[in-house]
Structure formats: structure tokens, C-alpha cells
Amino acid sequence: MADKRLIRISDDALARALGADKLAAAYEKKGCEVHRTSSWGMQWLEPLVEIDGIGWGPATLEDVDDILAGNGDEICIGPIAAHPFIARQQRLTFARAGKTRPTSMEDYAATGGWTGLNRARQIGSEAILAEVTQSGLRGRGGAGFPAGIKWQTVARAAGPQKYIVCNADEGDSATFADRMVMEGDPFLLIEGMAIAGAAVGADQGYIYVRSEYPDAIRKLNEALQKCRDTIAPFRCEVRVGAGAYVCGEETSLLNSLEGKRGEVRAKPPLPALEGAFGKPTVVNNVLTLAAIPHILTEGGASLYEKLGIERSKGTMPIQLAGNIKHGGLFETAFGISLGELVNDIGGGTDSGRPVKAVQVGGPLGAYLHPDQFDIPFDYEAYTKADALIGHGGITVFDDTADMGAMARFAMEFCAAESCGKCTPCRIGSVRGVEIIDRIRAGGRTPDEIERAPQMHNAPRHGRSAGDEIGLLTDLCETMKFGSLCALGGFTPYPVMSALKNWPEDFTGKAAAETEAAE
Amino acid sequence: MSSKSEKIGEIIAEHHGREGPLLPILHDVQEEFGCVDAESEGLIAKGLNLSRADVHGVVSFYHDFTAEPEQRPVVQICRAEACKARGVEAIMEQARAAAGDRVKLHTVYCLGLCSVGPNARVGDTLHARLDGPALAKVIENA
Numbered sequence: 045m046a047d048k049r050l051i052r053i054s055d056d057a058l059a060r061a062l063g064a065d066k067l068a069a070a071y072e073k074k075g076c077e078v079h080r081t082s083s084w085g086m087q088w089l090e091p092l093v094e095i096d097g098i099g100w101g102p103a104t105l106e107d108v109d110d111i112l113a114g115n116g117d118e119i120c121i122g123p124i125a126a127h128p129f130i131a132r133q134q135r136l137t138f139a140r141a142g143k144t145r146p147t148s149m150e151d152y153a154a155t156g157g158w159t160g161l162n163r164a165r166q167i168g169s170e171a172i173l174a175e176v177t178q179s180g181l182r183g184r185g186g187a188g189f190p191a192g193i194k195w196q197t198v199a200r201a202a203g204p205q206k207y208i209v210c211n212a213d214e215g216d217s218a219t220f221a222d223r224m225v226m227e228g229d230p231f232l233l234i235e236g237m238a239i240a241g242a243a244v245g246a247d248q249g250y251i252y253v254r255s256e257y258p259d260a261i262r263k264l265n266e267a268l269q270k271c272r273d274t275i276a277p278f279r280c281e282v283r284v285g286a287g288a289y290v291c292g293e294e295t296s297l298l299n300s301l302e303g304k305r306g307e308v309r310a311k312p313p314l315p316a317l318e319g320a321f322g323k324p325t326v327v328n329n330v331l332t333l334a335a336i337p338h339i340l341t342e343g344g345a346s347l348y349e350k351l352g353i354e355r356s357k358g359t360m361p362i363q364l365a366g367n368i369k370h371g372g373l374f375e376t377a378f379g380i381s382l383g384e385l386v387n388d389i390g391g392g393t394d395s396g397r398p399v400k401a402v403q404v405g406g407p408l409g410a411y412l413h414p415d416q417f418d419i420p421f422d423y424e425a426y427t428k429a430d431a432l433i434g435h436g437g438i439t440v441f442d443d444t445a446d447m448g449a450m451a452r453f454a455m456e457f458c459a460a461e462s463c464g465k466c467t468p469c470r471i472g473s474v475r476g477v478e479i480i481d482r483i484r485a486g487g488r489t490p491d492e493i494e495r496a497p498q499m500h501n502a503p504r505h506g507r508s509a510g511d512e513i514g515l516l517t518d519l520c521e522t523m524k525f526g527s528l529c530a531l532g533g534f535t536p537y538p539v540m541s542a543l544k545n546w547p548e549d550f551t552g553k554a555a556a557e558t559e560a561a562e
Numbered sequence: 563m564s565s566k567s568e569k570i571g572e573i574i575a576e577h578h579g580r581e582g583p584l585l586p587i588l589h590d591v592q593e594e595f596g597c598v599d600a601e602s603e604g605l606i607a608k609g610l611n612l613s614r615a616d617v618h619g620v621v622s623f624y625h626d627f628t629a630e631p632e633q634r635p636v637v638q639i640c641r642a643e644a645c646k647a648r649g650v651e652a653i654m655e656q657a658r659a660a661a662g663d664r665v666k667l668h669t670v671y672c673l674g675l676c677s678v679g680p681n682a683r684v685g686d687t688l689h690a691r692l693d694g695p696a697l698a699k700v701i702e703n704a
């Protein structure tokens with residue numbers, strides 16, 4: 045007999061990578077009605093099967109019958125919404141996560157969708173700008189610039205044509221919140237962009253999505269098709285990146301959008317005044333724009349402003365990744381400590397070994413030591429600790445991690461992704477890799493040319509690992525202060541924090557030999 | 563007129579009216595021919611009234627565009643920080659052995675599945691929570 049119960053399984057790319065499609069097909073074959081929803085964000089439990097609010101995960105094809113029969117106790121987590129990982133969160137941007145079908149206009153409208161846009165249209169530009177400013181919302185893409193101020197600049201700029209550009213290039217390792225919004229709640233992002241359009245007087249939007257996210261591209265296109273009339277006269281289009289990390293930097297992104305090499309532009313002019321195609325442009329991250337519809341509901345701005353601490357207002361969708369037991373999306377008000385995130389919520393490492401290091405803020409973020417676990421999630425607190433929140437990604441490493449190798453990788457990544465415009469980054473990153481290799485090899489002896497009798501001024505004593513460390517420190521200073529953008533400018537953070545906290549990982553000779561053999 | 567220039571002409575015509583048409587065109591050409599070679603660059607330059615150097619500069623900037631088609635199946639493996647923290651480097655040896663000369667292994671930095679790595683991508687299909695044998699199997703099936 046066919047089973048008529050409603051089964052909910054996420055169609056998020058992560059769930060799909062772990063077999064969610066096959067599970068859904070198996071339930072359909074049994075005659076069940078299957079809804080493909082967004083993901084709750086408890087990624088260690090994906091694929092998660094939900095029946096009447098109860099969850100089973102991670103589920104495999106072998107579990108299909110057991111779950112239907114109400115068994116499968118080993119993988120049953122009980123009521124999903126009451127799970128501590130969910131219950132402890134304060135979800136505003138991810139309020140719909142796990143609950144709606146991503147591209148269903150019906151589900152979106154039934155869960156408060158378009159209320160922000162409708163109200164925004166009633167109250168008009170000045171009032172929208174005032175509320176966004178009041179909310180204290182800061183850019184979630186990394187720099188933390190106040191959204192309200194950026195919008196005001198664009199609104200006051202003269203010109204008949206302005207643009208809203210959504211930065212969906214999400215290239216940082218350990219980040220996936222943008223992806224989850226685009227795949228799980230695409231109308232939310234589009235609504236945020238339409239509100240931005242109404243605020244600054246822009247009727248054209250572009251969403252620049254990295255090519256590594258085919259599911260997000262597909263769902264955004266589907267959603268845009270469906271809501272075209274709802275957002276009119278605002279129009280919006282998806283543009284696909286081409287595999288360059290640096291195109292997440294806003295001016296590089298604009299060049300790319302215009303069909304140029306993704307080289308970083310010098311500022312000024314600010315993109316707010318001369319952005320896409322030389323016109324005034326709002327460039328905001330996905331999470332910044334996705335926070336807008338909530339802020340624009342009645343009383344939303346003051347509620348947002350009351351959350352968080354100091355100058356970090358509202359909530360941040362934090363992404364727990366790497367070697368962590370409970371990885372996934374955790375949205376909460378600013379102020380939570382790193383230790384609470386990693387140990388209490390994340391459950392420590394997935395391997396069960398001690399935590400050695402935590403990188404916050406993606407490839408340009410510092411490696412923090414467990415001694416620093418009381419640091420509160422706050423833009424300024426991180427800046428003070430020579431670290432950054434960035435896009436809110438957290439990567440946990442256990443005690444097997446080789447931090448010398450990670451520092452080397454930071455330089456290697458910078459070299460691979462540098463746009464090439466400025467010297468400290470383009471050349472410094474390559475030299476950085478070499479210096480780290482030499483530190484790990486214990487320094488270097490004078491080479492053939494230096495030993496030649498004609499080379500009167502060349503040093504005869506080679507360089508010790510300590511000398512090389514001095515060089516690395518010097519190089520990092522140059523990159524930090526001499527680079528045009530944060531790719532070259534922030535790569536010193538992971539490098540120097542690794543060196544400072546785990547110097548022993550730089551001086552092991554054996555480690556150097558394995559690297560060199562690659 | 564060769565069929566290639568005809569096809570590229572169609573692609574250009576499709577995107578010509580858009581703002582910033584070059585990247586969408588390059589994506590379509592790469593998809594259609596598996597590369598953007600010198601001949602295509604010339605045709606696109608002519609179609610958009612750009613210099614050939616302009617187009618070549620753009621093509622060569624982006625990792626997604628290649629000058630020659632890849633004949634072998636390609637498996638992308640994420641080797642960014644979060645996947646390193648979950649042990650991708652330790653299974654690369656097995657991956658290389660499974661790939662041999664038949665499969666091209668391509669390093670990428672982040673597929674957005676950073677809590678369930680190591681991860682790989684073949685075409686638009688993603689694979690997560692891989693260990694050595696599972697990754698080898700993905701490669702063998704590529």
C-alpha cells in the first residue's frame with residue numbers, strides 16, 4: 045500500500061552531494077509525497093529526513109523503510125526544531141531554513157515573503173535609508189562597512205542609471221551561508237535587492253555568482269523568472285564568475301561584470317559613485333542584502349539594532365567548518381565567544397582529538413589559538429586581536445595540523461589568486477612561499493654566486509632559520525601596508541598568526557622535505 | 563564559413579544586446595567547444611569590436627577558460643583550508659594513483675561544502691565526505 049505521508053528532504057547542494065536525491069526518489073517510489081526543502085543547516089546530519097517535524101539523519105537508502113516504520117532510532121534526532129543546535133540560534137536571515145521549498149512562490153508568500161518590499165514601497169526612499177541606517181547593519185562580505193551609509197551615498201549620487209550588484213562570489217574556504225541563501229531562500233535575496241533598488245533609485249540588479257555554485261545559479265534563475273512581476277519595475281539578472289577568487293573583491297567583480305580582466309581598481313572613485321559601467325552602484329554581499337527584508341518589516345530595524353554588542357549589531361550567520369563535530373550554519377547575535385562556538389555548539393573536533401587552531405574569516409583570516417577562545421564575535425574585538433571576522437567562516441583544526449604548512453598554503457593561495465596589479469602581492473606571495481620553505485629547511489647556505497671570489501659584498505655565512513623568519517616578518521609588513529587590496533594585504537594574518545602561535549611547526553626539517561618533494 | 567564561426571556568431575548574437583556581454587559569451591564558447599582557442603578569440607574580438615589582445619587578456623585571466631580542450635575526464639578536488647583540516651592532503655596519493663594518466667585531477671579552492679570534506683566535483687555533480695577509497699571510486703567512475 046502506498047504511504048501517503050509527507051517527507052521533507054533538503055535539495056541543498058550539500059545534501060545532494062551526500063545522496064539526498066536518491067533518498068527522495070526512494071520515498072517517492074513508496075508512494076510518499078516528497079517536498080524538497082531548504083536545509084536546516086545541521087550539515088553533519090545530512091541527508092536529513094523529516095516526517096511530521098521529526099528528523100532522521102544522516103540517512104542512507106538502507107534506512108528508508110525503518111524510518112517509515114517509525115524505527116531507525118540510532119539516527120533519530122527527535123523534533124528538529126527543538127534540537128539544541130537549532131533551538132540555541134536566533135534566526136532572522138535563516139528563518140525559513142529547513143521549512144520552505146526554495147523556489148515556491150507560495151511558500152515564500154505564506155511565510156511573510158514580500159512584506160518588507162511592500163512596506164518599503166509605501167514608506168519610500170528616505171525612510172528606507174533611515175531604517176537601514178538605524179538597524180546598524182554592516183556589510184557581511186568582510187569589510188563590515190555600514191550598509192546604510194553606502195546606500196545613502198548611492199541614493200544621493202546624481203544620474204539616471206544606477207545599479208544594485210550582489211556579491212555572491214563567496215570564495216572563502218569555510219563559508220557557505222551565501223550559497224545556502226541562494227539555494228534555500230532565493231526570493232529573500234531578490235527581495236533585499238529590490239528594496240535596495242527602491243532605496244537608491246536603481247532599477248537594474250546583477251547577482252554575480254561564482255561558477256562553483258551551479259545549483260545556486262539554477263535556483264536563482266528559476267526564482268527570478270517566477271517573481272519578475274512582483275519585483276517590477278526592478279529587474280535582476282544572474283552573472284556567472286569564472287573561477288577567480290579575487291573577483292570577490294568588489295572592484296574586481298565590477299570589472300569582471302563589465303567583461304574585463306578581474307583586476308582590482310584603485311579607490312577612489314568609490315563604486316558607490318562610479319561602479320558598474322561607471323554608474324553609481326551598491327555592491328553588497330548576499331547576507332547583507334538578505335538581512336534587509338526582515339529589517340524593513342514593521343519594527344524590524346529597532347529589533348535588529350537591539351541585538352549584538354558594541355558596533356556589531358544584529359545577527360551573523362556563522363559557518364562552522366573543517367574538523368568540527370557539528371558543522372553547519374549557526375545564526376546568532378554578535379557577541380558569542382569563539383570557545384562557545386567551537387566547543388559547546390560545534391562539539392569540538394570531528395576526529396575527537398584536541399583542537400589545535402581555529403581560522404576565522406577564511407583564507408585571509410588569522411589562525412587563533414585555543415588560549416584566545418574567550419574573544420567575542422565582534423568586528424572591533426577581532427581587529428584588535430590582529431584577526432578578522434570576514435564572512436563568518438570558522439575552520440577548526442585538530443592537533444595533527446601542520447601550521448607551517450598552512451602558512452605556506454596561505455602564501456601559495458595568494459600567489460595563485462593574485463590579480464597581479466601590485467608588486468607586494470604579486471611577487472611577495474611567491475617569495476613568501478620560498479622563504480617559508482627555507483625556514484622549514486633550517487635556513488640556507490650561501491649559493492654558488494655568493495661564494496664566488498668576485499662577490500665582495502655578498503654575505504658568506506648563509507642565513508639561519510631565524511634570519512629567514514626576520515625576512516618573512518619584513519615581507520609580511522610590506523604586503524600588509526603596500527598592497528592595494530586585502531588579498532595581498534591580509535595574507536600576512538594567517539602567516540604571522542601561525543608563526544607566532546606555533547613556531548615549532550616552522551622549524552621541523554622533515555616537514556620541509558616532504559613539502560619540497562611535492 | 564566554418565561551422566565554428568557560425569556557432570560563435572550565434573553565441574555573440576544571443577548576448578550582444580546585454581551589458582557586459584563578454585563573460586557570458588566566453589562561458590558559452592568554453593561550454594560548446596571545451597576551450598576558447600585563438601581562433602575563437604579572434605572571432606569574438608571581431609564580433610564585439612574589441613582588440614584581440616583585449617579578449618585574450620580576459621580569457622587568460624580566468625581559471626575557467628582554457629586555451630585547449632581537455633580530452634580526459636576532469637575531477638575537481640577541493641584543497642582549501644577546511645578540506646585540508648579534514649584530511650584531503652592525506653588521500654591525494656590515492657587519488658593520483660586512481661587517476662593515472664586517464665583522469666585529469668584539478669585542484670579547486672572551496673566548493674562550499676566545508677563541513678563535510680574532503681569534497682570533489684565532476685561536471686555539476688558534487689561528492690562529499692570522501693575518504694581515500696571513496697575518492698578513488700569517484701575518479702574511476704569519471
Ligand SMILES: Cc1cc2nc3c(=O)[nH]c(=O)nc-3n(C[C@H](O)[C@H](O)[C@H](O)COP(=O)(O)O)c2cc1C
Nearest residue numbers: 183184185211213214215292293294328329332530
Ligand atoms: C580578495 C577579496 C575577496 C573578497 N571576496 C568577497 C566575496 O567573495 N564576497 C563578498 O561579499 N565580499 C568579498 N570581498 C569584500 C568586497 O570587496 C566588498 O567589501 C563587499 O562585497 C561589500 O559588500 P558588503 O558591504 O555587503 O560586505 C572580498 C574582498 C577581497 C579583498
Ligand code: SF4
Nearest residue numbers: 463465466469529532
Ligand atoms: S593585493 Fe594582490 S589581488 Fe589585490 S590588487 Fe594587489 S595584486 Fe591584485
Ligand code: FES
Nearest residue numbers: 640645673675676
Ligand atoms: S574548503 Fe573544501 S569545500 Fe570549502
